[in-house]
Amino acid sequence: MTLIRISDDALALACGADAVAAAFAAAGCTVERVSSWGLHWLEPLVEVGGIGYGPMAPDDVSAVLAGTSTKSIGMIAEHPFIARQQRLTFARAGKTRPLSLDDYSATGGWAGLTRARSLSPDQVIAEVTQSGLRGRGGAGFPAGIKWKTVADAAASHKYVVCNADEGDSGTFADRMLMEGDPYHLIEGMTIAAYAVGASQGYIYVRSEYPHAITKLNQAIVLSADIIAPFRIEVRVGAGAYVCGEETSLLNSIEGKRGEVRAKPPLPAHQGLFGQPTVINNVLTLAAVPHILLEGGAAHYDSHGVARSKGTMPIQLTGNIKSGGLFETAFGITLHELIYDIGGGTASGRPVKAVQVGGPLGAYIHPDRFDLPFCYEEYAGVDALVGHGGIVVFDDTADMGRLARFAMQFCAAESCGKCTPCRIGSTRGVELIDRIRSSPRGADSVELLPQMHNARKAGRSREEDIALLEDLCETLKFGSLCALGGFTPYPVLSALKHWPEDFT
Amino acid sequence: MNSAARLAEILSANAGRAGPLLPILHDVQAAFGCIDRDAEAEIAEALNLSRAEVHGVVSFYHDFSAEADPRLVVQLCRAEACQARGVEEIVAAGERAAGERVCLKTVYCLGLCSVGPAARVGDALHARLDAAALVALIEAA
């Protein structure tokens, strides 16, 4: 009987994988549901004896079985999109059944944990530090240093919290890992817990990811004995982008409003329930099992450039022909990613801009597509690596509208605690509207006779643009967290490179 | 089961958790379609919180509502990657199809950013939507 492998990842399901799977089953095939390769433009992708076919519809089933299908892409593992990658975190993608403990063990699962347990916690932390691993959630803070702080804190309770709130548009790597290789995350968390002396872990998953939540809950039950005495519980977010910010996330787990806490104290000193807490992104924790293999830290460190070490699961999204997950060492350029790997835009029109690093990341002009993907180089041009999401826009994009959207998103998701973001994001939307529809006169309140100090003359477009720049400065340096603090990046980059879109 | 018993059941099912408020609110929202004043007061009492504390949390999160909305909900992603793939051009058709019957809600990102525009109905996801597919989805909802 023919063995057919089809992903049950949420994206494959959204593209119709279940119907295709049912059609193969009806044709008498054995269907195995596996994780996704990350070749998203080909989903639903099916694999028969290593050969891929996609994107599949139920009608294509008979041709595949008859060997006459025109949708073959050849051996999946040899497809250029896969062959060019350096998959460490996503080594199992497409190859294993997500909840199968047998598949997990057979592909090197638990080896990192077993070796970690044979070392002292200090040695584990030393190896993580040596690997050069930095946080993949956005800020790029060295993971080893964070762990050491928690390990050194004296407390009866410590926690490991996994940040799986993945709210950035243009990102899905956390979701793919949780749905496709949940034990891998569990193993990474368990190693972290061993290293810092924590007995309880939480995975905070956004409620927009129901499939990931189900898979994790099942995986936690199935692996409970392996990770004991460590315990993990899934906590579900409730529709708040800001709860991806670490202190807001901790408040949310505690059952409070997801308002951001002022730092200090750092979560590593006083985190969840006031106790020392490691909080790391899914991809940070999932990099750990590989690092803890014999020689793994040095191998990880041998990838990448300068201070950006290891691999980054980059997510190619938006208006791109071949979108999906591309894990590679740091240092690759946007030009390679968008044209050589992604095949240019899906619409076939020229690329106008890309946004890297989520809604708080800058819009990058094609002039800078030579920029190597790495924390320092990006920071140098006011851009953000963030969580590695790349959103491509073609020449129909209206950058003024996207700048307005950045402010609107900030207003919609602001926790409301600090003044610059709470009021400034709303003023930013209004101001961009005003700039795009100028000239304007003084408003009715300003014209009241008792408003002696108010300006009676209208404000020019230049004055309003200067005000927008001032507002961005207030947001950037005044905000309590990076939601308000980084919203100026998409706004100002759009204004700088595409001023013609603001008229 | 009447609602008081259901609420009591939810409260006791979550009793063992540290920081039980959000899981409880999710369960109450799922069971009753909202978290009303009475539920807020009951939850507050059970957790030894004030009503103000519970209300503050309920009102913070978009997943929770104070009043039930009997309409079917279709969540349409309108974040950047779906904008790049044309979601704004199909919103109007979606709104016309939704009318008063269906609640067409904006959501920011469903993690399907390479195959947008994307939508969610319950736990079912939909990708590569064009206007016709969105309208069909709403009409079938």
Add this chain to the structure above:
Amino acid sequence: MGYEPQVDFGTPEVQSETVVTLTVDGRVVTVPTGTSVMRAAALTGGSIPKLCATDNVQAFGSCRLCLVEVDGMRGTPASCTTPAAEGMVVHTQTPRLAKLRKGVMELYISDHPLDCLTCSANNDCELQDTAAQVGLRDVRYGYAGENHLGLEADTSNPYFDFDPSKCIACSRCVRACDEVQGTFALTIDGRGFASKVRRPATSLIGASSGRPWPSVTVSYATDVTPLRSRPLVCSGSGAR
């Protein structure tokens, strides 16, 4: 009896066996370890603008007026939530800070009634004082934007009124109610621009206060000032 303004050091006094010495605007000051930069500055006689901090409750860091510059530190940290450290060199008055504070104040006033002359808090209002302190003259946003000005006042309390249009959402009343009174009767309702102070209508669990507004603001008021006067906890003139 008039209200005698007392020095508000911004954040509560800290007890510690160790001390740190720092420099604030050229003045050297030694404070217990854990003391905020804001308090240290106040102890030198300096005055950093602030609206969410008061030495009755823990620092919160929300208004963002108290930003300072510290040699060797990135950005402009809030002085109320930044602990003083040994050897720290702090600048509280620089052109950059002046511009930022004015920028924050401009946002506040773009969503505040302009009836100072007829407001009962006139000349006894931290918001008004701070606007003057940072030198705000022109609100370049204008006044046509989204705002809270239409909200109705709650006059149900015998001691003071609550006017949500004047509230600046600093959470001082909420925090005082929690930290000082232990009543937990208030909350911020909603989030983002829509955030507002609210006291849920039904009676409180665990507290039999029948008063429509919690006693926190009242006892604050009676501690220092006569009734019907300014509840000291409120900075934005929301409650008075």
